[in-house]
Amino acid sequence: MKQLLLEIDETTEAKINAAAKTAGLSTQQWLRRIIDEKTATGWPKSIKALAGTWQDAPFAEELRAAEGQDIAREDF
Known part of the structure; x- marks a missing residue:
C-alpha cells in the first residue's frame, strides 16, 4: 500500500480528527472514505437500492381526467 505525505495546518488537522472521531x-x-466518495464514478449502492421503491407521479392526462373537456379556443 502506498503512503502519502500531506502537509496541512493545525485547524484542518483538528477538523479531520473531529470528523473521524x-x-x-x-x-x-475517514480520509479514505472521503476520497472514495469524491472520486466515485457511479451511483452508491444505497441510491441504487431506492429504484422502484416509490410510485411514479401520474401523467398530466391522468391528473386532468376528471376535469371534463376543454372548450374550443377562438381562432386568431
Missing part, C-alpha cells in the same frame, strides 16, 4: 473511524479510514 464523530464517524467512529480512524483518521486514515
Whole structure:
C-alpha cells in the first residue's frame, strides 16, 4: 500500500480528527472514505437500492381526467 505525505495546518488537522472521531473511524479510514466518495464514478449502492421503491407521479392526462373537456379556443 502506498503512503502519502500531506502537509496541512493545525485547524484542518483538528477538523479531520473531529470528523473521524464523530464517524467512529480512524483518521486514515475517514480520509479514505472521503476520497472514495469524491472520486466515485457511479451511483452508491444505497441510491441504487431506492429504484422502484416509490410510485411514479401520474401523467398530466391522468391528473386532468376528471376535469371534463376543454372548450374550443377562438381562432386568431
